[in-house]
Amino acid sequence: xxxLGQTTGANMENRVLSKLIALYGEVLxxxxxxxxxxxxxxxxxxxxxxxxxxxxxxRYVVDYxxxx
Numbered sequence: 379x380x381x382l383g384q385t386t387g388a389n390m391e392n393r394v395l396s397k398l399i400a401l402y403g404e405v406l407x408x409x410x411x412x413x414x415x416x417x418x419x420x421x422x423x424x425x426x427x428x429x430x431x432x433x434x435x436x437r438y439v440v441d442y443x444x445x446x
Contacts, residue, residue: 387441394428394438401432 398416405412415431421439430436 390438390440394430394440397436397438398430401430401436405432 398414401414405414412432417427417429417431419427419429421427424441424443425439426442428438428440430438
């Protein structure tokens with residue numbers, strides 16, 4: 379897992395969204411077949427692990443507030 383350093387919850391969510399949008403653009407521009415898969419796992423201490431699969435894996439840990 380790539381060490382991403384200390385970031386705030388909102389900042390990390392923006393990084394995940396930015397990466398997903400960038401991957402979408404790359405897949406759309408690709409001249410052939412491609413796919414994107416998103417996995418979200420619940421971790422301890424109010425966090426989730428988001429894994430973007432698109433040839434490579436991009437892993438992020440984001441903070442979240444559990445629902446009611």
